[in-house]
Amino acid sequence: MSAADAKPRLAPGVKLRDDAQGSKLLGPERILELDEIARAIVAQFDGQKRVSDIAAALAKEYDAKAADIQVDIEHLLKDLTAKGYVKS
Amino acid sequence: MTDLRPIGLLAELTHRCPLGCPYCSNPLDLVRAGQELDTKTWTRVFAEAAELGALHVHLSGGEPLVRKDIAELVNAAHLAGLYTNLITSAVGLTAQSLTELRAAGLEHVQISIQGVDTARADAVAHHKGAAKAKREAAKLVVEEGLALTVNAVIHRGNIADVAAIIDLAEGWGAGRLEVAHVQYHGWAIANRASLMPAREDFLAAAKIVEDARKRLEGTLVIDHVIPDYYAERPKACMGGWGRQVIVVAPDGRALPCHAAATLPGLAFDNVREKPLGEIWTNSEAFQKFRGTEWMPKPCQGCERAEIDWGGCRCQAFALTGNPATTDPVCALSPDHQKMREMATADAASTNGTYRFRRIGG
Numbered sequence: 001m002s003a004a005d006a007k008p009r010l011a012p013g014v015k016l017r018d019d020a021q022g023s024k025l026l027g028p029e030r031i032l033e034l035d036e037i038a039r040a041i042v043a044q045f046d047g048q049k050r051v052s053d054i055a056a057a058l059a060k061e062y063d064a065k066a067a068d069i070q071v072d073i074e075h076l077l078k079d080l081t082a083k084g085y086v087k088s
Numbered sequence: 089m090t091d092l093r094p095i096g097l098l099a100e101l102t103h104r105c106p107l108g109c110p111y112c113s114n115p116l117d118l119v120r121a122g123q124e125l126d127t128k129t130w131t132r133v134f135a136e137a138a139e140l141g142a143l144h145v146h147l148s149g150g151e152p153l154v155r156k157d158i159a160e161l162v163n164a165a166h167l168a169g170l171y172t173n174l175i176t177s178a179v180g181l182t183a184q185s186l187t188e189l190r191a192a193g194l195e196h197v198q199i200s201i202q203g204v205d206t207a208r209a210d211a212v213a214h215h216k217g218a219a220k221a222k223r224e225a226a227k228l229v230v231e232e233g234l235a236l237t238v239n240a241v242i243h244r245g246n247i248a249d250v251a252a253i254i255d256l257a258e259g260w261g262a263g264r265l266e267v268a269h270v271q272y273h274g275w276a277i278a279n280r281a282s283l284m285p286a287r288e289d290f291l292a293a294a295k296i297v298e299d300a301r302k303r304l305e306g307t308l309v310i311d312h313v314i315p316d317y318y319a320e321r322p323k324a325c326m327g328g329w330g331r332q333v334i335v336v337a338p339d340g341r342a343l344p345c346h347a348a349a350t351l352p353g354l355a356f357d358n359v360r361e362k363p364l365g366e367i368w369t370n371s372e373a374f375q376k377f378r379g380t381e382w383m384p385k386p387c388q389g390c391e392r393a394e395i396d397w398g399g400c401r402c403q404a405f406a407l408t409g410n411p412a413t414t415d416p417v418c419a420l421s422p423d424h425q426k427m428r429e430m431a432t433a434d435a436a437s438t439n440g441t442y443r444f445r446r447i448g449g
Contacts, residue, residue: 011263013196013235015171017143026143026171028196028237028264029311031095084263084309 003074004055006088009047014085016042025085032085041073045086051077090330090369090378093141097170098148098335098346099130101161105151106179108214108444109202111241111276111283114150115349118447119338127157129360131164133336136364138168142334148175150338153185159192166193173198175239178225179218186228197229198237198266203246204256212245214444223260230261237264242293242315243283244435250293254300258308265308267297269315273347273402275445282442284434287318317431321392322399322415329377329401334368342367344374347402351411377401377412384413386420 010016014027016039023039025032034042040062044054055070062069080086103118125133134145145165152158153176165172174189178199199222202209209219229236238257242250250267257265269290270276270283285293294314301310316323326333326345335343341356342364343349349356354376357367368374376382380393387398398404399415407416407430408423416423 011235012233013263015195017171021141024143028173028198028235029144031143081306084306 003077004050004052004070006051006077007047007049008045008051008077008081008086008088010042010045011085011087025080027085032080032083037072038076041076042080042086090375092331092378094137094332094334094368095142095327096144096146096333097134097137097142098146098333099133099161099165100148100150100335100337100346101125101130101152101155101158102150102338103447104154105149105177105445106154106215107151107177107218108446109200109212109241109275110214110279110442110444111243111270112445113271113274113276113346114445115274115347116278117349118150118445120447123339124155125336125338125340125360127160127164129340130161131168133359133364134161134165134168134170136359137334138170140365140368143171144173145170146173146175151177151179153177153180159185159188162189162194163192166195171195176200176225177213177218178222179215181221181225181228183228186225186232186234190232190234194234196235196237198239199226199229200239200241201253201256202241204249204252208245212442214442226260226262235264236260236262237266238262239266239268242267242269242285244285244289245283245440247285247289247293251296251300254297254304254308254310258304262308264311266311266313267293268311268313271313271316272406273350275443277406278443281434281437281439284317284431284437285315286435287432290315290318316400316403316415316417317427319417320419322396322403322417324396325400325403325415328397330368330374331378331397334364336364342371342374344377345400345402348373350402351405382412386418387414390420 017026023034051073055066058069059066162172172194173196175198202212206219210216240253297312330344335346340358340360354373356373357371383398387393401411404413404415405411414421416427
């Protein structure tokens with residue numbers, strides 16, 4: 001399966017949380033702060049949508065090139081998967 | 089005054105526990121059931137912790153499942169907005185209780201194991217059937233779709249099994265494994281000569297852990313807590329005194345770390361009498377070693393002063409009799425060499441008997 005076809009989801013026990021201090025992922029014994037772009041991407045990781053679909057949707061929303069956004073998503077996905085926050 | 093906000097609350101719901109692990113981090117002077125906080129007080133404490141900025145609550149003990157109100161407590165913490173983590177021996181965790189806990193808002197379960205060999209693991213836990221109960225409970229946790237962490241405390245008696253422990257955690261479907269060498273507080277100090285591994289055995293185990301970390305990246309997160317006595321730099325204990333974590337003991341005392349009650353001359357406020365936020369900000373105990381002003385040389389002015397915050401106060405006291413001195417784990421401490429010699433002597437000891445943890449022990 002290519003990275004574009006992956007359907008990422010948050011790993012068991014991982015939650016997206018928004019509060020006055022910003023957005024973060026909460027997992028067992030860990031916290032990861034997310035910037036606005038990372039938050040927008042992670043919010044789409046529902047286990048249903050493919051990376052390519054997410055890129056297309058965010059490209060529309062942010063008026064950017066889908067190919068560029070897909071690079072960002074794949075980069076973030078790789079990092080969050082290695083850290084155990086996301087599964088696909 | 090402080091602008092600091094805690095990120096976690098360690099709620100020691102009880103000191104009661106079916107197991108008797110000789111390295112238990114609880115104090116030797118255990119709190120009895122009659123002195124425990126009630127449901128209503130814990131509910132208030134969870135709300136105050138969340139208000140103060142805490143994100144995680146670690147429901148611990150002792151064994152939190154011995155509390156008859158555990159599902160109610162999980163729910164109260166969940167409703168307060170905290171990420172709920174149950175730290176359990178898993179003895180007494182059934183399919184029914186797990187379903188209830190999940191419905192109450194439980195997000196993560198951490199199960200301790202004593203090793204991979206059933207008989208030896210049960211001997212260390214001082215509880216026949218513990219290993220089997222843990223295996224079955226871990227399966228239920230994963231089947232419920234809950235996140236599972238396996239916590240393995242490492243010592244001389246199981247250090248040869250580290251590779252097998254990693255395989256076991258992977259096989260159980262855990263998302264995270266803590267390979268945690270014994271920290272010498274509480275009961276572990278009393279059993280140090282029976283627990284201390286040899287330095288070369290630690291180095292061999294550390295290599296196995298680091299290799300596994302790479303191999304299992306994306307499958308199993310491995311957190312590695314190395315044994316202080318073989319380290320050159322101290323840990324930022326609890327992320328620094330009064331910086332990240334509040335511990336509330338079963339009887340309501342609010343502590344900067346779970347061993348702080350062993351320190352002489354410190355008075356601890358109780359959540360029965362004061363709100364958590366006031367204790368965090370103003371209490372003498374939380375301010376005592378907060379920041380860098382209290383530091384002696386060589387911590388004072390050290391480039392690592394705000395990295396390790398002087399290490400562990402309880403360890404400094406346990407090894408030198410002075411809680412306000414540099415943690416002897418630091419190679420710059422005048423007590424470092426003495427600590428290393430003590431560890432070497434303990435590791436060479438042929439003492440294989442344990443003083444098991446028990447109330448009134």
